[in-house]
Amino acid sequence: AQKITQTQPGMFVQEKEAVTLDCTYDTSDPSYGLFWYKQPSSGEMIFLIYQGSYDQQNATEGRYSLNFQKARKSANLVISASQLGDSAMYFCAMREPPYGNNRLAFGKGNQVVVIP
Amino acid sequence: EPEVTQTPSHQVTQMGQEVILRCVPISNHLYFYWYRQILGQKVEFLVSFYNNEISEKSEIFDDQFSVERPDGSNFTLKIRSTKLEDSAMYFCASSEIRDRGSGYTFGSGTRLTVV
Numbered sequence: 001a002q003k004i005t006q007t008q009p010g011m012f013v014q015e016k017e018a019v020t021l022d023c024t025y026d027t028s029d030p031s032y033g034l035f036w037y038k039q040p041s042s043g044e045m046i047f048l049i050y051q052g053s054y055d056q057q058n059a060t061e062g063r064y065s066l067n068f069q070k071a072r073k074s075a076n077l078v079i080s081a082s083q084l085g086d087s088a089m090y091f092c093a094m095r096e097p098p099y100g101n102n103r104l105a106f107g108k109g110n111q112v113v114v115i116p
Numbered sequence: 117e118p119e120v121t122q123t124p125s126h127q128v129t130q131m132g133q134e135v136i137l138r139c140v141p142i143s144n145h146l147y148f149y150w151y152r153q154i155l156g157q158k159v160e161f162l163v164s165f166y167n168n169e170i171s172e173k174s175e176i177f178d179d180q181f182s183v184e185r186p187d188g189s190n191f192t193l194k195i196r197s198t199k200l201e202d203s204a205m206y207f208c209a210s211s212e213i214r215d216r217g218s219g220y221t222f223g224s225g226t227r228l229t230v231v
Binding site: 035 | 172220221
């Protein structure tokens with residue numbers, strides 16, 4: 001069963017506007033971690049932001065923020081004030097216990113193109 | 117900023133040949149991982165490594181694959197007899213401890229092409 005769902009088609013965003021990337025997840029464990037990574041065309045995986053399931057506040061890192069709705073099992077990434085360099089694939093990922101299982105499960109990604 | 121280093125960045129190999137992909141994890145990290153990404157698809161977990169042994173492996177990680185930490189710094193993935201479907205981007209990652217999110221760091225990847 002798919003643990004991370006990212007279903008949005010490719011998105012075009014005007015420079016300086018905000019964009020929201022959807023991510024829903026599936027787990028029955030109360031303890032888990034959620035990640036967003038950026039993958040530009042050069043291929044590397046760049047860590048953006050992390051949200052722990054017990055964190056009381058939504059995570060923020062500069063222009064990135066995570067809209068964490070635990071009851072709905074969603075962890076949407078918001079990129080504010082888009083820049084041309086934000087054009088990339090964005091992957092949502094989840095790590096869940098049991099400990100000893102430290103793998104990340106990735107979604108299929110969202111393609112974002114920022115236009116001037 | 118500490119980083120995970122992978123070499124080579126690109127590798128082309130003939131089907132049936134053995135390849136070794138190399139990684140230097142962040143020095144104080146304890147957990148090491150290999151993931152792969154077939155072109156246009158999502159990133160898939162292959163194997164995790166802790167305390168000089170495999171801690172978990174996926175169904176993809178069959179007898180064709182092996183991992184090793186030959187010295188104090190390198191972490192390698194060996195593919196014994198490559199197949200066309202092994203063509204992918206292979207990512208090494210490391211983390212300091214298991215249960216903090218921001219500790220995962222990925223390398224820039226090795227793009228493997230099997231011809």
